[in-house]
Amino acid sequence: MNLLLHAATASCADLLYLGGFDAPDAFTALRVRGKTTALLNRLEFARAQKNSAFDTVLPLEEWTAKARKLRPRAFARHPSAATIATLAAGLRVREFAIPDSFPAALCDALRKLGLRLRTTPEPFPARRIKSPEQAAAIREGNRAAAAGIAAAERLLRRARKTKAGALVLGGAPLTSERLKTAIEIACLEAGALSAGTIAAAGDQACDPHETGHGPVRANELVVVDVFPRVQKTGYHGDMTRTFLKGRASDAQRRLVATVRDAQQAALALLRPGVNGRKVHTAVEAFFEKAGYETKHTAAGSTGFFHGTGHGLGLEIHEAPRVSRANNVLKKGTVVTVEPGLYYPGLGGCRIEDVAWLDGEKPTLLSDYGYEWELR
Numbered sequence: 001m002n003l004l005l006h007a008a009t010a011s012c013a014d015l016l017y018l019g020g021f022d023a024p025d026a027f028t029a030l031r032v033r034g035k036t037t038a039l040l041n042r043l044e045f046a047r048a049q050k051n052s053a054f055d056t057v058l059p060l061e062e063w064t065a066k067a068r069k070l071r072p073r074a075f076a077r078h079p080s081a082a083t084i085a086t087l088a089a090g091l092r093v094r095e096f097a098i099p100d101s102f103p104a105a106l107c108d109a110l111r112k113l114g115l116r117l118r119t120t121p122e123p124f125p126a127r128r129i130k131s132p133e134q135a136a137a138i139r140e141g142n143r144a145a146a147a148g149i150a151a152a153e154r155l156l157r158r159a160r161k162t163k164a165g166a167l168v169l170g171g172a173p174l175t176s177e178r179l180k181t182a183i184e185i186a187c188l189e190a191g192a193l194s195a196g197t198i199a200a201a202g203d204q205a206c207d208p209h210e211t212g213h214g215p216v217r218a219n220e221l222v223v224v225d226v227f228p229r230v231q232k233t234g235y236h237g238d239m240t241r242t243f244l245k246g247r248a249s250d251a252q253r254r255l256v257a258t259v260r261d262a263q264q265a266a267l268a269l270l271r272p273g274v275n276g277r278k279v280h281t282a283v284e285a286f287f288e289k290a291g292y293e294t295k296h297t298a299a300g301s302t303g304f305f306h307g308t309g310h311g312l313g314l315e316i317h318e319a320p321r322v323s324r325a326n327n328v329l330k331k332g333t334v335v336t337v338e339p340g341l342y343y344p345g346l347g348g349c350r351i352e353d354v355a356w357l358d359g360e361k362p363t364l365l366s367d368y369g370y371e372w373e374l375r
Contacts, residue, residue, distance in 0.1 A: 003031040003123055004096035006084070006106055009234070013314035014099055014123050016234050021052035028084055029054065032091050039063060039087060063087050074113055081109035088115060099123050128311060128319055129332035134235065135356045135365060138312060138334055141230045141237025142354055142366040144192035148183035148226040149241050149368055152199060155182055156245045157374050161218040167245055176201060176212030183226055192228035192237070199224050205242075205348030208306055208340060218246035221256075221347030223340075227316045236316050238336050239366045240352035245374045255292075255341055256372060259349045262286045262339040266308055266322075270355055270362045272331035276322035280308040283339050292341050302343050309336040312354055333357045334365065 008026045009016040016022060018029055019038055028039040040048050041060040048057045060083070067082040068075045075082040084106075088094065095116040098107065107117055130138065159167040159174045167174040179199035187194035200212035205223040216222060222245070227238040242256060262283050269279045287294070287304050294303030307323030312334050320327035322335050329335065335357070340350030351370070355362035 001031075001120075002033070002093055002096050004084070004088075004098050004102075004117070005029045005123075006080070006103060007101065012099070012101060013234075013318070014127075016314055017124055017127055019048075019052045019054045021048050021054065022234060023048075027060075028080075028087075030087070030091070030093075030096070032093050037087075037091075039083070058087070071113075074109075078106070078109040081106055081113060085110060085113040085115060097123065122319060127313060129330060130313060130334045130356060131332070132358075134313065135334060135358070135363075137230060137233040137235035138237065138354060138356075139365040140233070141192060141228055141235050142239055143237070144187045144190035144194070144228045144230065145226040145237035145239040146366070146368045147186040147190040148194055148197070148228065149224055149239060151182040151186035152179045152222075152224045153241075153243060153374070155179055156216075156222065156243055159216075159245055161246060165218050167216050167218055173215045175215050176204075177214075179216070179222075179224070180212065183224070187226065187228040190228075191232060192230045194226055194228035197226055198240075200348070202347060203344045206302070206342035206344045207300075208342065208348070208350065216245070219244065219248065221252060221349055223348050223350050225350065225352065234314050236312055236314070237366070238312050238316060238352065238354060239368060240338055240350045241368060241370070241372065242349040242351060243372050243374060247375070248373050251346055253373075255343075255346060256349050256351075258287065258290050258292060259339055259341055259351050260370060263337055263351050263353070266337050266339060267353075267355060267362065270329070270335070270337070270357060271360055272329065272333075272357050274329055276309070276320055276327040276329055276335070277324055280323050283308045287339075287341065304339060304341055306340065309338055312336055329357055331357055331359075 005015045006028045009022045030037045035055045037056045038054040039058050067086040071082045097120040098117050159169045176199045180197045183197050184194045198211050200210045201216040201222040202220040204210045222243045225240040309322035311318040338352030342348040353366040
């Protein structure tokens with residue numbers, strides 16, 4: 001399958017996977033008859049020749065000049081399309097697969113120039129299978145995530161409770177924003193960039209993708225979810241722990257214990273060849289048997305209402321899913337395992353680790369303790 005990509009690597013993990021080359025601006029890359037080619041400007045050309053995995057790196061300016069000469073009218077309308085079409089003609093190719101994320105205007109312009117383009121939802125199915133080197137890169141991402149979680153835990157341990165139930169540290173309220181800042185600094189010092197970090201407390205934690213804002217109070221559950229991108233490799237970590245500063249209620253202790261037990265049950269089912277749907281439905285059944293009902297109303301959902309896990313690698317969320325979707329997990333797959341329960345008034349709890357299905361039993365690529373009630 002001949003393949004055409006045009007994007008910045010920050011927005012297209014497939015492009016980073018293809019060439020192992022990280023660039024801030026959009027560029028064109030092709031795979032034709034098994035060989036890869038990148039079209040790059042002077043800013044990136046020499047670096048790509050030295051550091052990328054592309055078989056051939058071509059100078060953008062040279063091909064732009066050819067397109068301007070050979071296709072002047074097309075070039076006036078859409079220079080990038082004219083340049084790509086000229087290169088495709090030089091390679092004697094008229095048909096490409098493109099990812100779903102391919103720029104719509106560029107796709108339209110290329111089709112008008114005679115190229116046949118068809119979308120493919122997964123240009124690189126091999127991305128699902130992680131080599132030992134890729135698994136090590138994900139482990140490094142989780143090392144950074146653990147550093148971030150540890151930074152948040154330290155702040156929570158140092159915080160003091162006021163008579164009104166607020167948490168203060170250094171004479172100022174301890175807020176979700178302060179926790180996220182500490183997390184992101186720790187990740188950066190560990191060589192990774194953490195964006196969208198979650199440190200959500202109380203009822204905010206009952207919305208799984210609420211990042212958290214405002215003061216954190218004593219005796220409420222705090223969900224800390226950290227998914228940094230290692231700057232050297234582009235691979236992510238993804239870990240979640242739930243904390244509480246103060247004294248938990250019996251209901252909170254039972255909630256956290258049930259989530260942890262559900263995670264252990266899910267991990268026990270993971271192996272090459274298992275269907276992710278089987279793992280997910282087992283977690284749903286586990287929660288139901290424990291008396292934790294899931295409801296969906298106009299005001300939102302409560303209980304367990306997200307997938308049990310997802311693939312992890314160059315993207316935070318990538319194939320395959322561990323959910324109600326039908327996905328057989330092959331040997332070498334890396335997935336998160338992150339059951340959670342969410343009930344406003346009681347709080348939310350999610351515990352997440354990362355497993356590599358490299359043998360009969362999965363290998364954990366994350367490492368952080370589960371002590372959560374901080375006095």
